[in-house]
Amino acid sequence: MSLLFNDVFLKACRKETVPYTPVWFMRQAGRYQAEYRAIRERYSFFEISHHPEVCAEVTRLPVEKLGVDAAILFADIMTPIKARGIDVELVEGVGPVLNHPVRSGADFAHWRQLDPARDLSFVLDSVELLHQQLNVPLIGFAGAPFTLASYLIEGGPSRNYHQTKGFMYAHPDDWMALMDDLAEMTLNYLRAQIRAGAQAVQIFDSWVGALSEEDYQIYIAPTMEKIFSELQKTGAVSLYFAAGAGHLLREWNKLPVDVLSFDWRTSASDLEGLEITKAVQGNLDPSLLLAPQSVLEARAKSLLDQIGDRSGYIFNLGHGVFPEVREETLKALTDFVHTYSKK
Structure with a gap:
């Protein structure tokens, strides 16, 4: 690791004093970059993560080109699911698709347990390589049990999650068994990434905003409490992300997690009224990346300005970078945030 290691992101996550506001972007490695598009002509999405040198290059690119303060491992949330022998296909322009969706406890009773060293050595090799190459923290990540379950039960992406929520209500015992299974997998996977060199881990619960606060308390919170409590023991920083989940921020604030994400539907000035005491990241609308630079x-x-002197803030988007964004726009935005927020 470089002697000139930039730990501003980690300090902000821990609510320590920082010289400027750190920046990173969700989906900061992707099709908006010419170098990434060239790599994708040779490798599929899943193939990139199977080649540690290529995966490390893709992960490093935004740090080198944009000057962001953290890297996030290039992988997919379904990677550990696929590694367990579960039949999932990543369809371009659609997302994860399963031919045999979960309909009862019997459908997942015989899944083999995840052994990261055996099943995901290529991911851990990428993390180890990046730990040596990067001069900023590496964020490892995994999908949250609810979001993974939504793909497993719906058979692919969904707009309403009727099947998932119906399963949750109709089969509560099977639901909790599925949550326990996915929680154990998630913990095993994240612990392995941390041991390999990830200094932070983010859990993507992209679609949990589909639940009410009451249902989150009953069906999800115990699982997330367990996951984040175990992650605390590793010493790594933990972050929690979902889109359209501002109504759950109060519940999240009770969890033993370091950083909460909020999107553009919740303003920075709302955080005090919601009594959010954790560090936060967000919340710029990604669509603004297509606006004139002045806007x-x-x-x-x-x-x-709304964040003001609040301790523990990381500048990010409310959701991910999309292909139409210009790299120059992200670079200029990163520079602007760094310069404007300098103490």
Whole structure:
């Protein structure tokens, strides 16, 4: 690891004093980059993660080109599911698709347990390589049990999660068994990434905003409490992400997690009223990345002004970068946030 290691992101996650606001972007490695598009001409999405040198290059690119303060491992949330021998296909432009969705406890009773060293050595090799190459923290990640379950039960992406929520209500014992199974897998996977060199881990619960606060308390919170409590023991920083889940922030604030994500539907000035005491990341609308630079910078300035002197803030998007964004826009935004927020 470089002697010039930039730990501003980790300090912000721990609510320590920082010289400026750290920046990273969800989906900061992707099709908006010419170098990434060239790599994708040779490798499929899943193939990239199977080649540690290529995976490390893709993960490093945004750090080298944008100057962001953290890297996030290039992988897919379904990677550990696939590694357990579960039949899932990543369909371009659609997402994960399963031919045999879960309909009862019998459908997952015989899944083999995940052994990261055996089943995902290529991921851990990528993490080890990046630990040596990066001068910023590496964020490892995994999908949260609810979001993984939504794909396993719906058979693919969904707009309403009727099947998932129906399964949760109609088969509560099977639901909790599935949550326990996916929680154990998630913990095994994240612990292995941390041992390999990830200094932070983010759990993507992308679709949990589909649940009410009451259902989150009953069906999800005990599982997330267990996961984050175990992660605390590793010493790594933990982050929690979902989209459209501002109504769950109060519940999340009770969890033993370091950083909560919030999107553009919740303003930075709302955080105090919600009594959020954790570090936070967000919440710029990714669509603003298509706005004129003056508009983008004005909105970023407004966000930073609303955050004010709040300790523990990481500048990010409310959701991921999309292919139409220009790399120059992200670089200019990163520079602007760094410069404007300098103490």
